[in-house]
Amino acid sequence: MWNWKTAYRSFYYATAEEPEDIQLKPQQxxxxxIDIQNTYLEAKEDTxxxxxxxxxxxxxxxxVIPNTAELIAxxxxxxxxVIFARIACQTEDGRDRSLSQKKPGFNxxxxPKDREDSQIVSALSPIDDEITVLKTTDSALTGTNLRLTLHNMGIKKVIVAGIFTDQCISSTVRSLADESFDVLVVDDCCAxxxxxxHQRELEIINMIYCHVIRKADLEKMIP
Incomplete structure (x- = not known):
C-alpha cells in the first residue's frame, strides 16, 4: 500500500524516521x-x-497530463x-540558449518563445494572471526571476509537477531546496x-531535496 512517508527510500534514508505530517498553508x-510543452508530445519522424x-x-x-490538469484545478x-515554467528562447536562432541546449543530442x-511547439499543452494552459517563466536552463530558478517571484509572494512550499523527472524536475527541485523552500514532487504528475x-530519480531526490507524494495525498495536507 502506498505511503509517501516510506516510499522511494534510497540507501541513505532506508533506516530514517518517518517524516512528520505535512500541512500546506495555501497563501504560502x-x-x-514544468515543461509540459507541445514539442514533447510530437511523434518522432523515425518510425x-x-x-x-x-x-x-x-x-x-x-x-501525467490528466493528473496535472486535476492538480492545477x-x-x-x-x-x-499556479506557476508554469517552459523551455523557450528569446531569439529565433537560439543564440541566447544555455550551452546544454546547444549541444547535439536529445537536449x-x-x-523560440512564440512558436507553437514551445507552448504549454492546451489542456494545462495558464489562465488570468498566472505566471509563466521562460528558461533555457534545466533549473527553473537558474535563468529566471522565479526565486525573487516566490520570495515576493511569501511562498515557503512548492509543489512540483512536469517533465523530465531526471532532468528539469530534479535540477529545479535541488535549486529550490538549496534556497530553503520545502518541496513536494508529485509522482503521478511527472515522467x-x-x-x-523516473522511479530511480525520485528515489535519489526523495527525503533530502523533497518529499515525493502522489496527487491524492494533497487533499490530506490542506488544514
Missing amino acids: TALLV QENQRWQPFFKRMNNT FARQHNIE YLLL AATDEI
Missing part, C-alpha cells in the same frame, strides 16, 4: 508545472525512434498560486523517458 504554497518513445507518450497522455480551488532544443529512470 505554489504549484510549479523506430517513435516506437521507442511510446511508453513515455502513453504515460503523458494517460497519466485543485490548486486554483484552494487559492494556491539540443531550439524553441521521465522511461518509468525506470
